[in-house]
Amino acid sequence: MQKEYPTRINPSEFEAELYGEWSEKGYFHADEHSKKPPYSIVIPPPNVTGSLHMGHALNNTLQDIMIRFHKLNGYETMWMPGTDHAGIATQNVVERLLASEGTSRHELGREKFIERVWEWKAQSGGTIINQLKRLGCACDWERERFTMDEGLSRAVRKVFVSLYKEGLIYRSDYIVNWCPRCHTALSDLEVEHEEIDGAFYHIYYPVKGTDIKLEVATTRPETMLGDTAVAVHPEDERYKHLIGKTVVLPILNREIPIIGDEYVDMDFGTGCLKVTPAHDPNDFLLGMKHNLENVSVMDENAVINENGGEFCGLDRFEARKQVVVRLAELGLFVAKKTHQHKVGHCYRCKTVIEPRISLQWFLNIKEMSNAAVNAVQSGQIVIKPETWHKTFYNWMNDIRDWCISRQIWWGHRIPAWYCKCGEIMVEEETPEKCSRCGSTNLEQETDVLDTWFSSGLWPFSTQGWPENTDTLQKFYPTSTLITGFDILFFWVARMMMFGLKFMDKEPFKEVYLHALIRDKDGQKMSKSKGNVIDPLTMIDKYGADAFRFTLAAFAAQGRDIKLDEARIDGYRSFVNKIWNASRFILTGYNGQKFTADTRLSLEDKWILQNLKETEEKVSKAVKNYDFNEAALAVYHFFWHKFCDWYIELIKPRIYDETKRDDAYAVAAYVIEKSLVLMHPFMPFVTEYIYKLVTDKESIMLADWEKFDFAYSEEMTEMEEIIELIGLIRNIRGEYNVSMSKQLKAYVKTDRELTKTAFAKYRDMVMNLARLEVLEMTDSAVPNASQNIAPSFEVYVSLEGLVDVEAEIQKLEKELVKLEKDHSIYGGKLKNENYLKNARPEVVEKDKEKFAEIDDKLNKVKETIERLKGQC
Structure with missing residues (x-):
């Protein structure tokens, strides 16, 4: 009696159940005492405030492919999961929550506020973890970590104290990137530079005791209130005779010197540079070199302070307008010239940052960055694609000291204590009294560490360091790191530096930097454009397997992914094809096993040889991070070789009782092994069918077989x-x-x-x-x-089958239409004005349409010529 199976399967009916079973049976958990070779990955910890977006979906799908592939290949796999406390982002979320309740963190006080953040984390901070499970991520959830948990906090303190006592961490007044909204310093990497329509404001600075007026140009006229010099090139014939004299600062009438410095570009602008050390990083360095005064004219909210004279109390942008008006009244405003330039914005709240001198903690990382560069140059750490090497070297070789302190409350509080006698104590444990005067009246530093400081320790702190744990012994260094190229310097470089410094080993052997996901037209996804694709919506609609396979199939090295929902729907058809082919075999399959005694026909040997070659292609591609090639290899094999041809080829045999068993044995064997090849990409449907085809517990316990078939002649x-x-x-x-x-x-x-x-x-x-x-x-x-x-x-004889004359007439009518379309699209693509003004995605579609018409046109012409030859 034949078995009955549904004609279609609904992923929502088995995905959650299978994932729960995998978790319950401990298939994701790594055994640090295993004799198997290790393979480990640490997850790029998503922000605890986050929810799954397309970048997460791609990144974690690729990691899951690597973990499942290596597990099937006999490795003891560990995928370390966890979340980042995301200092600024989390504090902003909780502050908004408090504001909705009519209170603030300042009203609560620091201790109560921190308690409130932990409460929020317990209630809402696990959202993205549950979403990763829906994607099918085989993370070792028993090892889940959080960058603020007790173990990681201990690691952070140890690293900070060690670096401080080595003299690499220091505290100093320095110009930093300041966010007036978040009220904190930002590292250079946390500043996003956006092109805006701005202007150069040209202003006269009168030279004291003369009729000369120096013309300077600035994009921020409000900062002139803090000018402490005007700089010119010492060899500039126009101005070198004025070096040593003074100018009268407009409006405030403060005398400031004219200085000479090679930093000034004689050919740029007027050749005169206003110097505002307290509000520009380059000017700050000039100020240090020439011992200039630092005059800050803005407070932490970017509001003009008392040093700004009559503009005190104005927001910086309003002050800009008023300063220009006042200069015009004084006859010292020359002109405003439009100018496009890049302006730094806070990466979290998008507020325009303001350079500001502040007392901050810094880490001198030059020596550590050199070690990271050497590790990449020597091949100790491999970065793929290699096109990122040059960018990596340029940035690392030009690195500046890292501002690691943040003026917020949520994060790792800096382990430094101050005594009124002036002593600063930096210790792992809270000191009971001052080491100099013995006072017990100590105050801890209020700043917290930059979030990237703690996440830089992630590969070893998550494994129990500073204790020398069995997990560290087994799985460090980790095998590979998969992440987006956009955090190469935020995170990847920092992990290299900290790992080499504190573990004397690289934190990972290979780094794979994947590209961005864009919409079908190549545009960056954004809510404002309305082109965002929600991963969870796609999973609900098409199933996790179809969604994952789409991401893998388009994940070519170094190339952004243009994602179209229609593609996901297309790969859902592939999932259904796998099921229908399996169902067809299962319907008549009675458990016959493929053995050495199985009688093989030509098509059997052909499909087995194809299976072998496909396994080799997939293995090579996955190991090289060519995920698209691996996915398309299994797709082509199963759909085009197995379904389109092999099943058709064996149908005469499965309807013949004397040949049926051998045909089914080979078909079931190929399905079983194909499911293993497809499992890293599509874990759910492969597990579901695997249990029907075999009598085995789980596909996660299967072996990735290396086939030794030799049927090249067949x-x-x-x-x-x-x-x-x-x-x-x-x-x-x-x-x-x-x-x-x-x-x-x-x-x-x-x-x-x-x-x-x-x-x-x-x-x-x-x-x-x-x-x-x-x-x-x-x-x-x-x-x-x-x-x-x-x-x-x-x-193929056409005699009696085709009316050649009628066929020619029909094709000639089609030819006329095609030639017309060919002329229309060809003309558009030759029109330079059209190509210049049309949107790129529209031009691309026209090119595709033209190529399609051109191909059809040539085929119709060929067919007409062939038919005419038969008349």
Whole structure:
């Protein structure tokens, strides 16, 4: 009695159940005492405030592919999961929550506020973790970490104290990137530079005791209130005689010196540079060099302070307008010239940052950055794609000291204590009294550490460091890191530096930097554009497997992914194809096993050889991070080789009781092994079918088999037979000949092996090509359509099947329409104005349409010529 299976499967009916079973049985948990070789990955910890977006989906799908692939290949795999406390982002979330309740963190006080953040984290901070589970991530959840948990906090303190006592961490007044909204310093990496429409404001600075006026240009006229010099190049003939004199600062009438410095570009602008050390990082360095005064004219809110004279109390942008008005009244405003330039914005709240002198903690990382560069140059750490090497070296070699302190409350509080006697104590444990005067009246530093400081320790702090744990012994260094290229310097470089410094080993052996996901037109996804694709919506609609497979199939190295929902729908069809092919075999399969005694036909040997070659392609591609090539290899094999051909080829045998068992045994074996090859990409459906095809517990316990089939000769024979059948089918389709009509086909070839193969498997060809005649010929066949292959030609007689004259007339009508469209699209693509003004995605679609029309046009012309030759 045949078994019955549903014609379609609904992923929502089994995905959650299977994931729960995997978790419950501990399939994701790594055994640090295992004798298997280790393979480990640390997850780029998503912000605790986050929810799954397309970047997360791609990143974690690729990591999951690597983990599942290596687990099947006999490795002890550990994928370390966790979340980042995300200092600024989390504080902003909780502050907004407090504001909605009519209170603030300042009203609560620091201790109560921190308690409130922990409460929020317990209630809402696990959202993204649950979403990663829906994606199918095989993380070792028993090892889940948080950058603020007790163990990681201890690691952070140890590293900070160690670096401080080595003299690499220091506290100093320095100019920093200041966010007036978040009220904190930002590192250079946390500043996003955006192109804006601005202007150069040209202003006169009168030289004291003369009629000379120096013209300077600035994009921020409000900062002139803090000017402490005007700089010129010492060899500039226009101005070098003025060096040492003073100018009168407009409006405030403060005298400031004219200084000479090679930093000034004589050919840029007017050649005169206003110097505002307290509000520009380059000016700050000039100020240090020339011992200039630092005059800050803004407070922490970017509001003009008492040093700004009559503009005190104005917001910086309002002050900009008022300063220009006042300069015009004084006759010292020259002109405003529009100018596009890049302006720094806070990466969190998008507020324009303000350079500001502040007392901050810094880490001198030059020596550590050199070690990281050497590790990459020597091959100790491999970065893929290699195109990122140059960018990495340039940035690392030009690195500045890292401002590691943040003026917020949520984060790792800096372990420094101050005494009124002036002593600063930096210790791992809270000191009871001052080491100098013995006072117990100590105050801890209020600043917290930059979030990237703690996440830089992630590869070893998550594994129990500073204790020398068994987990560290087994899984450090980790095997690979997969992340987006956009945090190469935020995070990847910092992990390299800290790992090499504190573990004396690289934190990972390989780094794979994947590209960005864009919409189908290549545009960056954003809520404002309305082109954001929600991963969870896609999973609900198409299933996790189809969604994951789409991401993998488009994840080519170094190339952004253009994601179209239609593609996900297309790969859902692939999931259904896998099920329908499996269901077809399962319906008549009675558990026969593929063994050495199984009688193999030509098509069996062909599919087994294809299975072997596909495994080799997939293994090589995954190891090289060519995820798209790996995905497309299994897709092509299963859909086009197994479903389109092999199942059709064995149908005569499965309806023959004497041959049925062997056919089913091979088919079931190929399905089982194919499911293993597809499992890293599509974990759910492969597990679901695997349990039906085999009597085994789980596909996660399967072995990734290296096949030793050697059927190359049979492979060649079968490929020629498939090509022959395909060419005959093409002719049938070209002339719209119904499958109910049997054709007459004639093969011309000089190759003896081809003749032998076609004669030997004549019945197979006639059955699948629906032929009444299949004969060899030594010459061309009249009144027949011809197709050519590398080793043979095939002729299909059209006599009695096609009205040649009518077919020519029909094709000539189609030709007229195609030529018209060809002219329209070809003309557009030759029009330079159109190409210049049309949106790139529209031009791209027109190019695709033109190529499609051009291809059809050539085919129709060829067919007409061929038919006319038969008249």
